[in-house]
Amino acid sequence: MSKQTNKIAQRLDIDGDIERVFSVLHAGGIAICPNTVGYGIWGGSSEALERIYRTKERGPHKRNALITDEIGQREIHDLEPHKQAMIECVTVDHDLPMGVIAKYRKEHPLLQKVDPDLLRASTAEGTIGMLLNGGKIHSTIGRLSREALHPVFGSSANLTGTGTKFRLEDIQPEIRAIADIEIDYGLRRYHLYQRSSTIINFTDLTVVRMGSCYDLISDVLKRHFKVELPPDPGRNANPSGHQREFQLRDFAEESVS
Template identity: 45%
Template sequence: MSFYKVPSPKEDARAVFEVLKRGGIAIIPMSVGYGITAIDQDALDRIFRKKQREPHKRHAMVGSYLLHRDIHLLPPQEADIVRLLTVDLNLPLGVVAPYRLDHPIIQKLPPNILSQSVVEDTLAMLVNGGALLDELSRLAIAEKLPLMGSSANITGKGVKLVVEDIEPEILKVADIIIDYGRQKFHHPRPSSTMIDFRTMKVVRYGACYDVVQDALWRFYGIKVPDDPGT
């Protein structure tokens, strides 16, 4: 099932959420490329297998700034940095940080899915991934359901900016596909820039990295490396 119409984030998020609650899988637009997401444990396992995911790869939580603030545990300066980047500067960002194990949404994750989603004491979450993701996260928060996912592509084949580039085997596993056309953030490459906020280490060089790098130095005096791929 595929929607080819003018984007309507609230309406489309409701349609996606109903599919996810029934154990389905969705391919959705994120500002940094297309993602694949699920709530149900079996659906997440199907995604893992279909993507040919290696055991060390992790699911990320599909979230929002509000969910990040509620689940992640950060000191004041690091919390301020996330707000600056994702709210004030309106950038997409993968936030890796310690999390609240007692949070109701975390408590809903089956043990094996939790083990596939955390590294040591950290959980990765995409923050500010676009209007549809924000609305989808709002619905998941209201029902205290964990929305997990990753990029909609075979592992190692690169994040896709348009649905047409997604591999057929990935498309086939989805119960609903929301197509918003080409996604806007891709410089220097698709996928979100990801930072481990325990150490301010760059985990992944992704979209808008040059802006993130400049903001960290300009406003906080934090120097991170130049992107080795540019």
């Protein structure tokens, strides 16, 4: 399969790009796509995700994120109503991107299609993570994946530990080389944060990563729900924003022992 790229024109062909990306993913391939919080690399099969994992040189404690939409998140995550309201207040009412981790419903038809080894590599202690409000391509691919019952997982398009890339040309050549299609929409919206998405574990409302829009998300949760998140020490003190970067290391080692 020869690599596909979108043409830089006066207008974006978003619908056409979505169709081409999903065709690649549905065939089990690899796509590099723009999100609001940077560029992501997604795989449409266990083999594709294993190739991404090896190329990125990811540690065993790293987890894939499920690519889905708002409906998929509500169906898959098993949350109390007030916590679901928090998520929707941030991502729908205030239109902010956010990574969400929560307990999941194992019986969901989409998850029933996931290879057991891939599911183990994408979950931890009964939780699964996903990015919400990542942009039109992200949410539409998530919807198509859910409707077709064809799971898609992904992560940031970079070598592990090198930071999120906000332009396609900043992604390392070895990462770009494994993609069957790449979509270039230029500099991403939240590049000024110089971090990937904020991630919150809604099982206990702990911050996993202080990322893009963390200040805005913190304000929303405090004003609407009286939930006070810890202050961000800043990029000089914590460039990646990770609070629990190696939390899953022991879990991962136990899983393979």
